Amino acid sequence: MTAHRTNRLLLALLLLGLSVWAGCAVAAGKGLDVGQLGEKPVSLTEYFAVLEDPKAALSLLDVQKPEIASRFKAEPASASGVDFGDSCSAFWLRLTLRNNASHSTESVIDFGKSKIGTVVFYYEDENGVSRSVTTGISLPFETRPYNHRNLVFPVTLAAHRAQTYYFRLQSADPVRIPVRMRILTSTAFHEYEVRDYLGHAWFFGMACAMIVFNLLLALILRDTVYLQYVGFVFCVTLQAAAETGMGFQFLWRDSPRADFLAMPALVLSSHLALISLLRRMVDTARIMPRYDRVLVVIWYIHFFVLIAVVCSYRIFGLFNLLVPVVMTAALVAALLGILKKERGAIYFLAAFIGPIAGAIVNSSHASGLMPIDIPPETLTEGGAVFEMIMLAFALADRYKQFRQEKDRAQRETIEAQAQLNSNLEWLVEIRTKELSESNKKLEHLSVTDKLTGLSNRLKLEQVIEDELNRSRHHSSLFSLVLIDIDAFKSVNDTYGHPIGDQVLIEVARLLLEGVREADCVGRWGGEEYLIICPDMDAGEAAALAETLRRKIDAHAFAVVGNKTLSFGVSGYRNGDTPARIMKRADDALYRAKKNGRNRVESV
Numbered sequence: 001m002t003a004h005r006t007n008r009l010l011l012a013l014l015l016l017g018l019s020v021w022a023g024c025a026v027a028a029g030k031g032l033d034v035g036q037l038g039e040k041p042v043s044l045t046e047y048f049a050v051l052e053d054p055k056a057a058l059s060l061l062d063v064q065k066p067e068i069a070s071r072f073k074a075e076p077a078s079a080s081g082v083d084f085g086d087s088c089s090a091f092w093l094r095l096t097l098r099n100n101a102s103h104s105t106e107s108v109i110d111f112g113k114s115k116i117g118t119v120v121f122y123y124e125d126e127n128g129v130s131r132s133v134t135t136g137i138s139l140p141f142e143t144r145p146y147n148h149r150n151l152v153f154p155v156t157l158a159a160h161r162a163q164t165y166y167f168r169l170q171s172a173d174p175v176r177i178p179v180r181m182r183i184l185t186s187t188a189f190h191e192y193e194v195r196d197y198l199g200h201a202w203f204f205g206m207a208c209a210m211i212v213f214n215l216l217l218a219l220i221l222r223d224t225v226y227l228q229y230v231g232f233v234f235c236v237t238l239q240a241a242a243e244t245g246m247g248f249q250f251l252w253r254d255s256p257r258a259d260f261l262a263m264p265a266l267v268l269s270s271h272l273a274l275i276s277l278l279r280r281m282v283d284t285a286r287i288m289p290r291y292d293r294v295l296v297v298i299w300y301i302h303f304f305v306l307i308a309v310v311c312s313y314r315i316f317g318l319f320n321l322l323v324p325v326v327m328t329a330a331l332v333a334a335l336l337g338i339l340k341k342e343r344g345a346i347y348f349l350a351a352f353i354g355p356i357a358g359a360i361v362n363s364s365h366a367s368g369l370m371p372i373d374i375p376p377e378t379l380t381e382g383g384a385v386f387e388m389i390m391l392a393f394a395l396a397d398r399y400k401q402f403r404q405e406k407d408r409a410q411r412e413t414i415e416a417q418a419q420l421n422s423n424l425e426w427l428v429e430i431r432t433k434e435l436s437e438s439n440k441k442l443e444h445l446s447v448t449d450k451l452t453g454l455s456n457r458l459k460l461e462q463v464i465e466d467e468l469n470r471s472r473h474h475s476s477l478f479s480l481v482l483i484d485i486d487a488f489k490s491v492n493d494t495y496g497h498p499i500g501d502q503v504l505i506e507v508a509r510l511l512l513e514g515v516r517e518a519d520c521v522g523r524w525g526g527e528e529y530l531i532i533c534p535d536m537d538a539g540e541a542a543a544l545a546e547t548l549r550r551k552i553d554a555h556a557f558a559v560v561g562n563k564t565l566s567f568g569v570s571g572y573r574n575g576d577t578p579a580r581i582m583k584r585a586d587d588a589l590y591r592a593k594k595n596g597r598n599r600v601e602s603v
Helices: 001-030 185-221 224-244 246-250 256-281 289-311 316-339 341-351 353-367 376-416 420-448 457-474 488-495 497-514 538-554 579-595
Strands: 031-032 048-053 084-086 090-099 105-110 116-126 130-135 152-157 161-170 176-179 182-185 480-485 520-527 528-534 565-569 600-602
Touching: 001 538, 090 105, 090 152, 105 185, 116 185, 152 161, 182 185, 182 538, 185 224, 185 376, 224 246, 224 376, 246 457, 256 289, 256 341, 256 353, 256 376, 289 316, 316 341, 341 376, 353 376, 376 420, 457 480, 457 520, 457 528, 457 579, 480 488, 480 497, 480 538, 480 579, 488 497, 497 520, 497 528, 528 538, 538 565, 538 600, 565 579, 579 600
Parallel strands: 031 090, 565 600
Antiparallel strands: 048 090, 084 176, 090 161, 105 152, 105 182, 116 130, 116 161, 480 528, 480 565, 520 528
């Protein structure tokens, strides 16, 4: 009888355990097999279970208890992200990953641009020991487990193993916390990382070039308007760095407060610089004195709000109100300037097209009206670059008007003293022609290899980019032929560099003679040449390369005798980038070298 009761008790406990386990499994949401991840990122929204902790009092052990674990709620698969609204609560996210592959996997969980004060990541290491990482925008950048502008968490999962991860999210202020997490393989993330940083590099490079160039103009022309332009571009550039997270990553790593204040402070600073530049360029004090006083008032309001932002965290509502105010005021000033026939106002109005267009496209993309693959930061940076360029044109036009006025005064003086200044006019004409000819020579030299007279690498890269654009838009083909002189080092070592240079020149001449007029032949570097063949597929390019190979093989070079060349051919493929098509050509050339040289290999 006692044994019977014991068996019934064990059965009841077993059923209770299975029910608790099933309840936890349902609350946990779906598990994701990381062994099946491909090249594209996977949204984690539908794989999360979420628990709100209003008092921020729960620990990891608490949320793992069955009575609390059953309160986790799964997000709908259709949701674009986990949005907790305006809340100061702590939120727990639970994510189950499994690896059904026969090998361990390395993945990366990316929070994107989520601005979360504190994130605690709980996981188990390879020995099954519980670990945690605490980071977020309220902590120094050094706390992040991976050196990236976004909140990124690498995870490693052994073969045929599942693991449940917990994230505790909380921000000190009641701000909206949208979380759009995704997971990628480590390889895919590193490729994305390279593309991402290169995508931002063009903007910061352009901005730095604008700053340096206009600083030089300010020093040369001694005109403070160029310094005002530099101040505006500098603030916009730092603003972009703060918005993308690169400011926190590279500039103020140890100061979360600086990162918190950077965006509003830099936006206000850019508005101050914009208003100052607007008043100077449109000359509002002269052509619209009443409205100029309005701009002065707006400038001082921005100035005092900027001081208040730096001194306090609690006035961001006023800051948000000033953004449309200054944009509206600047647009009105530009329109009034156009009515007053002020040339600088036209450029100012045009300068707003870029940021406004970027904002419209970003809003349309966020609302789903205009799905695009371009990151929002790229559109914003593109609009900022357009604004910088248009304002630079405004400065150039201002300088042009200044020069025109000066030339008009000079012409009046010349008309009064025509006979005395005739020699001076002749000298100016001669110098102008010399300058034009020098500019043409410099332009030619900038894209020409000095030794061989062929196109240099800069020119070749430009032609490759042009051909890629043409192929994408017109469905045309082109091919690359990468060439290397076999055993060229022995020529330099045996006969000296002057003889080696003669060989390079002679090979260049023979290549030019053997290609079509439409083909672009250039020196890629050292003893390597590159031929860009428009409207030619890889097979035709390989045939051309074989003809060239035979021609060179049969040619007797002065002093050194016979020399051979190895050829690597690559044809255009959909989705190609300059790096990809060149990589295939380089691989083909390497195979030609490996297979005995003096041959043509194609990909």
